[in-house]
Amino acid sequence: MDAATRARNASLDGLRGVAALAVLWSHLVVHLGLMPIPPLGGMGVLVFFVLSGYLIARIVAKRAAEPGAYRAFLRRRFVRLAPAITVLSVAGALILILTHAAEPRWAAQQGLLALTQTTAFASGAGVAVHPVLAPTWSLTVEWVFYLLFPAVLLALVRRGRRLLTVARDSALVAAGLYASGLLLDPMAFYHLPVANLAVMLLGAALGLAHHSGWSGPDRFRTGPWPWAGAAVIAIFIFLPGYPLGWGYKLSVLPATALAAALVINGAVSGHPVGRVLATKSLVAVGVRAYSLYLWHMSVLWLTWLGTGSGSWWTAALACALLVPVVELSYRLLEVPVLRAGSNALQPQTAPA
Secondary structure, three states: OOHHHHHHHHHHHHHHHHHHHHHHHHHHHHHHOOOOOOEOHHHHHHHHHHHHHHHHHHHHHHOOOOOOHHHHHHHHHHHHHHHHHHHHHHHHHHHHHHOOOOOHHHHHHHHHHHHOOOHHHHHHOOOOOOOOOHHHHHHHHHHHHHHHHHHHHHHHHHOOOOHHHHHHHHHHHHHHHHHHHOOOOHHHHHHOOOHHHHHHHHHHHHHHHHHOOOOOOHHHHHOOHHHHHHHHHHHHHHOEOOOOOHHHHHHHHHHHHHHHHHHHHHHOOOOHHHHHHOOHHHHHHHHOHHHHHHHHHHHHHHHHHHHOOOOHHHHHHHHHHHHHHHHHHHHHHHHHHHHOOOOOOOOOOOOO
16 A cells, blocks of 8 residues: 555544544443433444445445455455454353343343344344443444445446445435434434434445545545544543433534545645544554444443442553453454454554
């Protein structure tokens, strides 16, 4: 890869690192009661969705002419994600049993929800999901996107549809899905692949537009807009008001999605925001974001049980314990897959 490509991928890894740290921060505050009003850091998941939609759209579009592209994409996605989620599903169920947090049958059901990537459907239907395995809800949204979007994109491309047209249509469908999602109750809106799928489609629309050569107005690439997007994300990370109501529906979700798109558009166009995101510490977190996201609630739960308190000291201890857990998961469950070449459909320095 040339230097521009490496820098671009590093900046997107850095943005992923920011999103992962935002989710960790939010859950520390929420579950340990560290602040009277929890912050909005959980919106980091929405940043993940925009990034994933952006990268997957470009990956599939690049290989649209290859035979068996859809099957190859799904196989590589499965192989890339399966080891860590499988271990977490088993370990999470065992944690619930050994800590007497659940009866064996219910713990097994929880592990099965995580393993089959159906946690979001369960949560959206009002089924209780234990915090240890609750983060896996976002993978349900991801897999709905993986199954549907590449198939539709490949079919349209092979029929001669221009990518820029598909990008426009994707943005319109995203708007329609978001509007439809507003009819859902707050819990379903938060978890189900309706409004969340709209967020991924927004990222996909931007990815297809970039892949087709569209770069957008200069003011969105060189002006203050990428900084404005970064500022919105930074403010939401610390802004009090962890919502699941109309505030989330009408402000947090759309504002976060648009802010992430602005940052991505600037980062891949050489805007200085990309250099800030490409710092080594953020990139290091970003490439480990999958393991960090999967395991942070398990470590937090066990730390809370071990100390019996919700304090800043407990939060610091949980973060310290999380470092080796994430590193082991990354080295043992992700790196072997990446080295084997199963990430051929992923940018080299930006594993999702």
